[in-house]
Each structure stands twice: as C-alpha cells, then as structure tokens.
Amino acid sequence: MVSERLFDSRAEMIAALQAECETALRDAIEDRGEATFMVSGGSTPEPLYKALSNSDLDWESVYVALVDERWVDFAHDKSNEAFTVKHLIQNKAAVANLVGMKNSAETAAEGLDDCESAYQQLAQPFDVTILGMGSDGHTASLFPHAQGLDEALNLESEQLCAAIIAKQSEVTGAITERMTLTLAGLLRSKTLVLLLTGDEKLAVLRAAQAGTDIKEMPIRAVLQQQKVPVVVYWAP
Numbered sequence: 001m002v003s004e005r006l007f008d009s010r011a012e013m014i015a016a017l018q019a020e021c022e023t024a025l026r027d028a029i030e031d032r033g034e035a036t037f038m039v040s041g042g043s044t045p046e047p048l049y050k051a052l053s054n055s056d057l058d059w060e061s062v063y064v065a066l067v068d069e070r071w072v073d074f075a076h077d078k079s080n081e082a083f084t085v086k087h088l089i090q091n092k093a094a095v096a097n098l099v100g101m102k103n104s105a106e107t108a109a110e111g112l113d114d115c116e117s118a119y120q121q122l123a124q125p126f127d128v129t130i131l132g133m134g135s136d137g138h139t140a141s142l143f144p145h146a147q148g149l150d151e152a153l154n155l156e157s158e159q160l161c162a163a164i165i166a167k168q169s170e171v172t173g174a175i176t177e178r179m180t181l182t183l184a185g186l187l188r189s190k191t192l193v194l195l196l197t198g199d200e201k202l203a204v205l206r207a208a209q210a211g212t213d214i215k216e217m218p219i220r221a222v223l224q225q226q227k228v229p230v231v232v233y234w235a236p
Contacts, residue, residue, distance in 0.1 A: 137217025141180035
C-alpha cells in the first residue's frame with residue numbers, strides 16, 4: 001500500500017503536499033466538524049508548515065498534535081512542540097488547537113498515562129499524518145533496537161502513545177528519552193505521508209524496502225503494513 005510521488009524540486013513537492021493537506025483537513029471539517037493533523041519535527045516539513053500557516057482553513061476546528069517529542073521542556077531548542085508553534089501555529093493557523101506530548105512528569109514513562117489520555121480525545125481516524133525518516137531507518141521516535149520498541153510496534157496494542165529510550169548515537173544525539181505514537185497509533189490515520197528529501201534518504205528508503213527486519217529499520221513496519229495507505233513524497 002505504498003505509493004510514491006517523486007518531484008523535480010522541493011518547491012513543487014511542498015506545493016503539491018500543501019494542496020493535499022488542505023483538501024484533507026477541509027473535507028474532515030465538513031464531514032465531522034473538526035480535523036486532526038499529526039505533525040513531525042525537522043527541517044524537511046518546515047516549509048510545508050510555513051505554507052499551511054497561511055492557508056484559508058477553519059483553523060479553529062483543526063487539532064494539531066505531535067507524532068513524537070523529545071522529553072524536554074518547551075523552552076528547549078530541540079522541542080518539537082516549540083518548533084511546531086514557531087512554524088505552523090502562526091498567521092491564519094495561530095488559532096489552531098495544539099496538543100503536545102511533553103507534560104510535567106519527570107520522565108516519559110511517568111508522563112505516558114496523561115499523554116495517552118490527551119491523545120485518546122483526538123478525533124479518529126487522524127486525517128493527515130506527516131512522517132519523516134532518519135538515516136538509521138527510524139520514523140517518529142521508533143528507533144532501531146530502542147528500549148520500549150517492542151511494545152511500541154505491537155499491532156494488537158490499544159495504546160496510541162509509547163515512552164521510548166533510544167540508544168545514544170550520533171543519529172539520535174544526546175536526548176534519548178522520547179514520547180512517540182505507537183505503530184498502532186500511526187495506523188489510526190487515514191493516510192500516512194512519508195516526507196523525504198535528498199538522494200541519501202531515497203537510498204535509505206530503498207534499503208528499507210529491500211529488507212524485512214523491523215527492529216533494524218523500524219520504518220519497515222510502516223512500509224510493510226497493509227492497513228493504511230502510505231504516500232512517499234520525495235524531492236532532490
């Protein structure tokens with residue numbers, strides 16, 4: 001259930017994805033009075049969020065929630081919540097409803113119940129979910145061989161969220177404690193968008209598609225499932 005949209009330029013890709021997001025969110029608002037937009041951090045989706053922030057949508061009816069988060073305070077420069085506020089919850093989208101993952105608990109494990117409760121209140125299925133992928137094959141905060149990965153990949157789980165401790169490496173950096181949507185949580189989406197740029201990420205995608213070990217490259221769990229369509233957006 002994986003399809004690919006390969007573009008000649010990032011500008012073309014962002015324009016196409018912006019239009020797709022606008023349509024999906026607008027249709028959801030018309031159908032049920034609200035929309036859920038699940039977002040990832042990082043430099044790749046930044047121009048998408050900036051463009052969407054000026055879209056003519058009923059943003060008061062849109063709930064924006066994080067796909068994953070480092071267990072850091074809002075003031076931290078690696079906070080995905082702060083990133084989302086800076087680039088998406090601006091302009092016309094300033095009135096959108098933002099649902100973060102980080103709470104006052106000292107650890108992600110201790111904060112899991114409160115995070116789960118907040119996410120269970122979101123309208124499902126989620127209308128648009130934006131995913132990225134690391135050069136190690138992680139997506140969301142589903143990192144290779146991470147502590148908590150088995151539980152987070154359990155398709156029989158009812159949990160939307162999971163506490164993760166990634167193995168410290170150059171890829172994950174010093175902040176290893178995370179909160180993430182589970183695989184089952186990701187699959188509560190109507191469509192999963194995997195947003196990638198550059199030849200390196202395309203090569204990682206091809207490597208993921210060529211193998212089967214999901215603990216080695218957790219993105220494989222998303223690519224191999226047959227429940228929810230996955231659309232790859234890629235540009236050089």
